[in-house]
Amino acid sequence: MVCKSSETTNKKLKSKEKQRKGLWSPEEDEKLRNHVLKYGHGCWSSIPIQAGLQRNGKSCRLRWVNYLRPGLKKGEFTKEEETILLSLHSILGNKWAQISKYLPGRTDNEIKNYWHTYLKKSVPSTKHETTRTPQTHSITNSVNTLESTTRKSSSFISVGESFSARVSNFSPSIVFSEWLDRSLVMEQSPQKCSYVQDHIVPEESGVAGTYGHRFYENNNYMDHFIPNSDLLLEDEIVCTSFSDSFLVDILLSEQRSM
DNA sequence: AAAGAAGACAACCGCATCGAT
């Protein structure tokens, strides 16, 4: 996480004087893309120097995450994505980074913009716009919307071009993560497809906080976990999937606990 | 055709958190 050297810091101080701001040029994009693809992004603060960019590390990170990173989905949100976004927002509030984990290929910034541009007006204004505290009064509507969507699509929600969602029973505390990274793996070998999902194991199961992956192959749940860091090394793990019923579960559970 | 308004998207800023020292 922390990566510093006196040399780097000195260089950084010097470069600070002439740091560029504003929109990125195609040349800058190219430099950043080439550098990250070649060397990775171990330390964002040193990347501008190494890549020959007159930007700060934060700006580089943002540009990569929101625009240059492979696997990003461009274009309009699908109806399903919109439904998911509305539902998750009713649960999570303005937790854009968390919401983005459920929408493969979409960035938190993109989701935030989309919300403010299109969806905000379609939802009655709620407190959590300002308090960041999730509201529950819209949960019933969200459940209905989700359930009807699920039925209409015969238990499948199509999430973007490459993902399909399969109904399965998950605990409300299931969460997904690293969609984008995994979507990259899928792109590399799309012929091999299994269902992979991250989740936090419910506390009652005795392994609270454990972070891992649950696997599905040919609709069969395979009960084992693999640490996040190891996942990408697994040859057979090449596809991600999205459960829609888990959302319904979350919503229903929230509703019940009211 | 031109100017102003509104909308959409990209990027910045400030703060919180985390890990290293």
Place this chain on the structure above:
DNA sequence: AATCGATGCGGTTGTCTTCTT
């Protein structure tokens, strides 16, 4: 325990495009 730097997140602002008059 305190401090510092890096990173990530959410709110906000800036800029470009499209629409309206």
